[in-house]
Every structure is written in C-alpha cells, then in structure tokens.
Amino acid sequence: MTSALDITQAVNPPRAVFLNFPLGHQTGKPHQPELQRRIVREAMQAFETITQPGTIIQLPHVWDPNDRTWEETDYTDGFLPERPPKEDADRVEAERRARFVG
Amino acid sequence: MPVEYIPRTRELYRDFAPYRWAVNADTPPWMPLSKPIARCKVALMSSGGILYRDQPRFHHEDDSFRIIPKAATQAELDVWHFGYPTKDAKADHNCVFPLARMRELEAEGVIGELADPAYSFMGGIYSARKVRDELAPKIIGELRRAHVDAFYLVPA
Numbered sequence: 001m002t003s004a005l006d007i008t009q010a011v012n013p014p015r016a017v018f019l020n021f022p023l024g025h026q027t028g029k030p031h032q033p034e035l036q037r038r039i040v041r042e043a044m045q046a047f048e049t050i051t052q053p054g055t056i057i058q059l060p061h062v063w064d065p066n067d068r069t070w071e072e073t074d075y076t077d078g079f080l081p082e083r084p085p086k087e088d089a090d091r092v093e094a095e096r097r098a099r100f101v102g
Numbered sequence: 103m104p105v106e107y108i109p110r111t112r113e114l115y116r117d118f119a120p121y122r123w124a125v126n127a128d129t130p131p132w133m134p135l136s137k138p139i140a141r142c143k144v145a146l147m148s149s150g151g152i153l154y155r156d157q158p159r160f161h162h163e164d165d166s167f168r169i170i171p172k173a174a175t176q177a178e179l180d181v182w183h184f185g186y187p188t189k190d191a192k193a194d195h196n197c198v199f200p201l202a203r204m205r206e207l208e209a210e211g212v213i214g215e216l217a218d219p220a221y222s223f224m225g226g227i228y229s230a231r232k233v234r235d236e237l238a239p240k241i242i243g244e245l246r247r248a249h250v251d252a253f254y255l256v257p258a
Contacts, residue, residue: 001256030196047135075114
C-alpha cells in the first residue's frame with residue numbers, strides 16, 4: 001500500500017497499490033469503514049491482478065472532490081505537530097501502560 | 103496530481119544531511135501467488151507505529167517491531183510516530199493499520215485467513231541499511247515460521 005507514488009516508484013516493490021490520500025490515511029479516512037473496506041479489498045485483489053513485477057495500481061478514490069488544497073500543504077512546513085516535551089510524553093506513556101497492568 | 107514527497111522531504115528536513123532514498127532500478131524479485139487470495143494466509147504489517155496495550159512506545163532510530171494480536175480492539179491500540187500527524191490513526195487505527203477491515207475480509211472469504219499476529223514498527227528509521235539488514239530479516243523469519251502466503255505492508 002502507498003500514498004507516496006514517487007517514493008514507491010523509487011523503491012520499486014514487486015506489487016503496490018497507490019491511494020492519493022494525505023499521509024496517515026493509507027487505508028482510508030477515520031470512522032469510514034465502508035471506504036476502508038473497499039480500499040483494503042482492492043489491495044487484496046491486486047495480489048491476483050498484478051502479474052508484472054513492479055506494477056503500481058492506482059485506486060480511483062478522491063480525498064475530497066471539492067478541495068484539493070491538502071496536496072499543496074501535505075508534508076510541508078507546519079504539517080507535523082510539534083513534539084511534546086519528553087516529560088509529557090513519558091507521563092502519557094505511563095498512563096497508557098498503567099491502564100493495562102494486571 | 104500525486105504529491106512529490108521526495109522533494110518535499112528534502113525541503114522539510116533542509117537542515118539535515120539529505121536522506122538517501124532506496125532506489126532499485128532492477129526488475130523487482132517476483133514470487134507468483136501460489137493459490138487464489140481467497141485461500142491464502144495473509145499477514146498485516148503497518149509502519150505507522152502501532153502499540154498494543156502496555157507495549158513500550160518507539161524511540162528515534164528505533165528498528166524494533168511490535169506483535170499485535172489479531173483480535174486486538176481499538177481500545178487496546180495506540181499510535182506513536184513522529185513523522186506524520188497521528189490524530190486520525192489514534193482515533194481509528196484502520197486509517198493505517200486496517201486490522202478490523204482485514205478480519206471482516208477474512209469472515210467474508212475475500213482472503214483465506216488473516217495471520218495471527220499482525221505486526222507494526224515505526225517507519226521513521228533514517229537508515230535504509232538497518233531496515234534492510236536487521237528489521238526485514240527478522241520479519242521474514244516470523245512470516246516463514248507462520249507459513250504466510252501473502253504479506254500486506256501498509257506505510258503511514
């Protein structure tokens with residue numbers, strides 16, 4: 001699966017399925033199980049339909065037909081959220097792990 | 103038009119030494135599917151930094167991987183990754199780790215079997231050599247032991 005066509009073309013894996021969605025959504029939008037299932041089903045079908053090594057199948061789904069501005073901003077300055085201070089990350093981690101102890 | 107991520111990465115990380123992308127010009131190795139996908143055992147792996155229950159989070163340059171039971175629920179999963187906005191993946195892991203969707207495709211008979219466990223690592227590993235020579239062989243060993251027919255790798 002890939003949402004970065006140029007990187008996948010460079011890596012040149014035996015089989016790939018490309019979805020033109022913003023990074024972090026390679027198998028669909030959150031809480032849209034129908035869309036996710038269609039994307040993953042198409043990826044599974046590609047195991048059979050791809051017969052030439054290096055083929056990249058491009059899926060037809062569009063992130064938002066009325067707004068393509070994400071293509072201008074994805075993975076540019078300000079795209080990545082600021083990293084939390086280490087103490088904050090450690091506290092969140094400790095809270096998560098404590099939930100599952102015992 | 104698909105976004106060109108290689109120049110964007112170069113720009114975003116302009117204060118660092120340029121990343122050396124894996125470039126494979128030769129025809130990729132080819133392993134034909136031995137049977138219809140509806141009879142294949144398929145393993146799922148995501149580079150989106152998925153964590154199960156009390157598993158430790160990843161750190162920078164971390165080339166370890168996590169074993170995620172096939173039956174894991176949304177409440178048991180978390181995401182740690184510095185290289186993409188994880189808000190949506192945290193809210194619904196199926197954005198980058200479609201475990202619930204794969205279970206449904208198994209129940210529908212689209213795939214023969216979803217391998218147990220699934221796997222995840224954190225794809226922000228700056229050394230392609232580490233991935234190729236250390237992480238990948240470990241994963242391949244896991245998949246061979248599990249007699250997996252097909253491997254579905256989802257990046258983030």
